[in-house]
Amino acid sequence: MTSFPPEPPLITIERHILQQQGHHPEATGRLTQLLYDIALAAKLIARETTRAGIANILGATTSENVHGETQQKLDVFADRVIFRLNDHTGRVSVMASEEHDELLRIPEHHKPGYYVLIYDPLDGSSNIDVNAPVGTIFAIHRKRTPEDGHGTVQDVLQTGTELVAAAYVIYGSSTMMVYSTGEGVHGFTLDPSIGEFLLSHPNIRIPSPPQYYSVNHAYQRDWGEGVRRYVRWLQALDDPQREPLSHRYIGSMIADVHRNLLRGGVFLYPPDRKHPHGKLRLTYEAQPLAFLCAQAGGYASDGVGDILKLQPRDLHQRVPVFMGNRELVERAEAFIREHGDEWVAQYAAQR
Numbered sequence: 001m002t003s004f005p006p007e008p009p010l011i012t013i014e015r016h017i018l019q020q021q022g023h024h025p026e027a028t029g030r031l032t033q034l035l036y037d038i039a040l041a042a043k044l045i046a047r048e049t050t051r052a053g054i055a056n057i058l059g060a061t062t063s064e065n066v067h068g069e070t071q072q073k074l075d076v077f078a079d080r081v082i083f084r085l086n087d088h089t090g091r092v093s094v095m096a097s098e099e100h101d102e103l104l105r106i107p108e109h110h111k112p113g114y115y116v117l118i119y120d121p122l123d124g125s126s127n128i129d130v131n132a133p134v135g136t137i138f139a140i141h142r143k144r145t146p147e148d149g150h151g152t153v154q155d156v157l158q159t160g161t162e163l164v165a166a167a168y169v170i171y172g173s174s175t176m177m178v179y180s181t182g183e184g185v186h187g188f189t190l191d192p193s194i195g196e197f198l199l200s201h202p203n204i205r206i207p208s209p210p211q212y213y214s215v216n217h218a219y220q221r222d223w224g225e226g227v228r229r230y231v232r233w234l235q236a237l238d239d240p241q242r243e244p245l246s247h248r249y250i251g252s253m254i255a256d257v258h259r260n261l262l263r264g265g266v267f268l269y270p271p272d273r274k275h276p277h278g279k280l281r282l283t284y285e286a287q288p289l290a291f292l293c294a295q296a297g298g299y300a301s302d303g304v305g306d307i308l309k310l311q312p313r314d315l316h317q318r319v320p321v322f323m324g325n326r327e328l329v330e331r332a333e334a335f336i337r338e339h340g341d342e343w344v345a346q347y348a349a350q351r
């Protein structure tokens with residue numbers, strides 16, 4: 001009798017999503033369809049990222065986004081594709097994007113739906129022109145206000161503990177989509193020759209012991225005492241008996257978080273003199289990635305406590321991020337408590 005080596009089942013992301021729905025007899029299928037739409041958006045964006053140079057959409061536009069950042073053409077393309085795929089399906093009541101200051105209302109001639117879709121269309125886009133990995137991040141909430149009608153800012157500004165699902169797509173050496181609906185984290189790799197995401201990383205769990213830490217050392221002189229001592233600990237500078245973690249930082253959050261999710265590690269973007277609340281956004285970067293990190297057995301903190309428990313006050317508010325193996329993140333919180341940290345303290349005062 002021939003037996004094959006153990007491999008993940010040969011299954012597309014659509015079939016996997018449908019199987020996950022099967023665990024919920026009460027499900028209507030709306031979330032399943034929304035996740036299908038997100039997978040399609042990922043394929044369309046992947047096609048453009050892999051041929052950016054050829055398609056002459058490399059480089060920056062003349063426009064700026066709400067943060068005063070020059071929009072890369074792929075940013076604009078990704079933002080429009082995600083909106084256009086979801087503005088008419090009747091599954092989404094309101095959308096919000098990193099690229100727009102205000103909420104994105106469902107057009108009047110379409111019926112708004114039940115879910116809230118928040119997204120960063122192309123995170124790390126400054127890396128596009130140097131061919132470094134970039135990514136798309138999705139967060140999905142249920143509408144909290146009465147079911148019919150357009151979603152409101154209250155539907156968008158929910159805690160991460162209320163998330164129904166989250167996903168990211170990383171456009172790197174291959175294109176991967178990683179998602180969770182609260183039943184573990186599952187990774188799919190795109191086979192562009194057939195246009196299918198195939199299961200490649202079932203039930204992702206952050207491995208231990210961790211291998212990496214990711215932080216931008218250029219800001220070291222502006223860190224507070226607690227963060228400074230924590231990073232020294234990660235580097236084992238004061239403990240010759242302990243092996244340091246390897247430093248990897250590519251300046252694209254998705255790529256750094258994805259590596260740490262698969263290999264074990266911690267990603268941190270702490271508050272400092274120039275970034276008193278950190279740089280990363282709560283609703284469409286930190287919350288969805290914290291949800292996925294927690295589903296993979298990890299933990300995400302703002303240096304004080306669980307990012308998933310933070311109540312957002314503004315769509316684009318920034319938050320300090322320490323994300324990865326629980327033991328590493330809790331150690332960061334301990335260093336900050338024990339030694340104090342002026343920038344974390346200033347952030348915590350308005351938390």
Ligand code: P6P
Binds near residue numbers: 123124126279280
């Ligand atoms: P810095 C990309 O612009 C981004 O938003 C994240 O993807 C990334 O982790 C971070 O900023 C990099 O910021 O200040 O280290 O260049």
